[in-house]
Amino acid sequence: MLSKIKAAxxxxxxxxxxxxxAVIDDPDEAVQSSIHAIATRAKVSEPTVIRFCRAxxxxxxxxxxxxxxxxLARRGTFFYQDVTAQDTSKQLASKLLDGAIASxxxxxxxxxxxxxxxxxxxxxxxxxxxxxxxxxxxVVAEDAQLKFFRLGKPAIAYSDPHIQHAAAALLDRDAxxxxxxxxxxxxxxxxxxxxxxxxxxxxxxxxATRSPLAQCSDVALTxxxxxxxxxxxxxxxxxxxMVVLDVxxxxxxxxxxxxxxxxxxxxxxxxxxxxx
Amino acid sequence: MLSKIKAAxxxxxxxxxxxxxAVIDDPDEAVQSSIHAIATRAKVSEPTVIRFCRAxxxxxxxxxxxxxxxxLARRGTFFYQDVTAQDTSKQLASKLLDGAIASxxxxxxxxxxxxxxxxxxxxxxxxxxxxxxxxxxxVVAEDAQLKFFRLGKPAIAYSDPHIQHAAAALLDRDAxxxxxxxxxxxxxxxxxxxxxxxxxxxxxxxxATRSPLAQCSDVALTxxxxxxxxxxxxxxxxxxxMVVLDVxxxxxxxxxxxxxxxxxxxxxxxxxxxxx
DNA sequence: TTTATTTTGTAATAAAACTACACAATGAAT
DNA sequence: ATTCATTGTGTAGTTTTATTACAAAATAAA
Numbered sequence: 001m002l003s004k005i006k007a008a009x010x011x012x013x014x015x016x017x018x019x020x021x022a023v024i025d026d027p028d029e030a031v032q033s034s035i036h037a038i039a040t041r042a043k044v045s046e047p048t049v050i051r052f053c054r055a056x057x058x059x060x061x062x063x064x065x066x067x068x069x070x071x072l073a074r075r076g077t078f079f080y081q082d083v084t085a086q087d088t089s090k091q092l093a094s095k096l097l098d099g100a101i102a103s104x105x106x107x108x109x110x111x112x113x114x115x116x117x118x119x120x121x122x123x124x125x126x127x128x129x130x131x132x133x134x135x136x137x138x139v140v141a142e143d144a145q146l147k148f149f150r151l152g153k154p155a156i157a158y159s160d161p162h163i164q165h166a167a168a169a170l171l172d173r174d175a176x177x178x179x180x181x182x183x184x185x186x187x188x189x190x191x192x193x194x195x196x197x198x199x200x201x202x203x204x205x206x207x208a209t210r211s212p213l214a215q216c217s218d219v220a221l222t223x224x225x226x227x228x229x230x231x232x233x234x235x236x237x238x239x240x241x242m243v244v245l246d247v248x249x250x251x252x253x254x255x256x257x258x259x260x261x262x263x264x265x266x267x268x269x270x271x272x273x274x275x276x
Numbered sequence: 277m278l279s280k281i282k283a284a285x286x287x288x289x290x291x292x293x294x295x296x297x298a299v300i301d302d303p304d305e306a307v308q309s310s311i312h313a314i315a316t317r318a319k320v321s322e323p324t325v326i327r328f329c330r331a332x333x334x335x336x337x338x339x340x341x342x343x344x345x346x347x348l349a350r351r352g353t354f355f356y357q358d359v360t361a362q363d364t365s366k367q368l369a370s371k372l373l374d375g376a377i378a379s380x381x382x383x384x385x386x387x388x389x390x391x392x393x394x395x396x397x398x399x400x401x402x403x404x405x406x407x408x409x410x411x412x413x414x415v416v417a418e419d420a421q422l423k424f425f426r427l428g429k430p431a432i433a434y435s436d437p438h439i440q441h442a443a444a445a446l447l448d449r450d451a452x453x454x455x456x457x458x459x460x461x462x463x464x465x466x467x468x469x470x471x472x473x474x475x476x477x478x479x480x481x482x483x484a485t486r487s488p489l490a491q492c493s494d495v496a497l498t499x500x501x502x503x504x505x506x507x508x509x510x511x512x513x514x515x516x517x518m519v520v521l522d523v524x525x526x527x528x529x530x531x532x533x534x535x536x537x538x539x540x541x542x543x544x545x546x547x548x549x550x551x552x
Numbered sequence: 553t554t555t556a557t558t559t560t561g562t563a564a565t566a567a568a569a570c571t572a573c574a575c576a577a578t579g580a581a582t
Numbered sequence: 583a584t585t586c587a588t589t590g591t592g593t594a595g596t597t598t599t600a601t602t603a604c605a606a607a608a609t610a611a612a
Contacts, residue, residue, distance in 0.1 A: 321592045
């Protein structure tokens with residue numbers, strides 16, 4: 001629509017061009033304005049605004065505004081922007097959300113299909129799952145535990161590094177470890193994975209590409225996002241990790257066929273509506 | 277917007293629900309209708325339609341239609357698709373990521389600036405923060421705890437409902453509660469909030485629009501997403517809740533000025549690279 | 553310059569959105 | 583069960599917004 005206006009501009013009459021200019025100048029303002037407001041800003045009469053709409057193949061002003069609004073909605077591209085102390089709350093929220101969205105888009109385009117398939121195969125071959133993550137990653141591991149224990153095999157998450165060490169020492173070749181770490185460089189998690197592998201357990205890591213953790217795992221599901229604008233904690237990588245683990249869990253479920261999917265959907269409704 | 281309507285539906289009055297149903301039934305028709313047309317189709321009076329719009333945080337019918345139109349326009353970019361047993365891993369991942377992205381886009385467009393400002397003010401006025409969430413929402417509460425305790429005031433998260441009750445009873449007027457719940461209907465969390473309010477603590481809720489929890493909070497930060505395609509747990513609303521709480525925390529930090537932002541950024545690097 | 557044609561604005565009309573208020577339904581307290 | 587208070591819903595009127603009809607400028611052609 002916006003480009004349509006630009007294209008049509010030179011074919012319009014003089015005062016209609018003024019309307020076109022006013023709309024192009026601030027389209028977001030335009031979609032919220034009445035005919036009167038636009039007419040005033042473009043310094044033309046109200047019927048001129050309507051004629052302008054009709055010239056653009058709209059039946060009236062309302063339809064024009066609707067089409068323009070939809071156009072603006074679609075134009076949404078998401079990118080990082082640093083927050084500043086001068087931002088209004090609205091700007092702040094939009095910037096942060098945009099950043100989060102951008103990171104998910106990035107992850108979507110980076111998903112490694114082969115790793116995912118191998119991870120699914122590892123789950124199918126194991127008899128139980130342990131999830132390790134500390135600090136912020138503990139949250140992700142716990143969230144994943146909730147998903148995995150509905151898939152039919154025992155799943156448990158540990159967030160204390162010492163307990164992780166102890167738990168890892170007790171694993172066997174039928175156990176599967178899912179190790180979550182943002183940087184993949186924490187010595188605790190590396191030590192834990194080392195112990196787990198010595199016990200012949202399989203290891204899936206959810207971490208940064210080419211990090212030490214990724215390199216010492218059987219399968220690495222990598223999550224790399226631009227963290228520059230995260231102030232407190234790597235929110236974006238946390239979101240990414242959660243979604244990637246969701247993908248893994250759903251992937252496993254899907255291998256169980258449509259029947260299993262339905263069953264899980266029912267289970268979810270029964271549980272969540274009561275408790276969450 | 278559409279998912280907001282669905283989420284808010286049960287919190288609406290009877291005739292407003294009729295309007296909701298009419299809109300959900302054919303949203304494309306709705307964006308082109310006048311109040312009169314919608315009122316007729318829903319078999320209610322015209323003011324009821326306006327009240328319905330207001331209940332959804334719109335200033336009037338026009339704004340409602342505009343938001344709805346933009347929502348419909350965006351459907352095309354990232355949209356929900358049900359996963360099937362025939363999907364390849366890649367397709368599966370894309371579908372799930374698209375769904376997650378779509379939900380964040382929705383949340384971005386729904387952010388209520390006024391609520392956010394009020395929530396920030398509540399944090400600034402309090403002397404300590406307690407975060408309550410159980411089940412899946414416990415994960416969100418814990419994640420938020422990590423953010424909030426870096427802002428300079430004590431912050432603690434409880435995930436056991438009984439302990440939440442006990443903790444809430446010990447609050448005073450300087451305490452701030454952040455209550456997280458997907459549905460906003462769990463009796464545990466409602467009870468906890470009731471106790472907290474009786475102790476004169478302030479309550480910010482992170483939950484569905486017009487849910488009981490939202491209604492009994494001082495400020496509601498609403499998170500409404502279409503959960504149809506979530507198999508295990510409401511991943512999408514979980515992501516949304518985490519981001520919304522991140523926005524709140526960053527909002528608080530930003531009020532502390534650029535200096536505080538820098539300090540936090542340094543703190544984050546120091547902490548996270550070691551532990552996560 | 554006059555005349556036809558196009559363009560633009562004024563003023564009236566129609567339609568839509570919104571408000572104030574009154575009646576009806578619901579629920580709590582006696 | 584009856585009254586009172588509260589909440590919900592509709593009727594009727596008001597204001598705002600969109601649209602039309604038409605007349606006055608402006609422009610171009612003869």
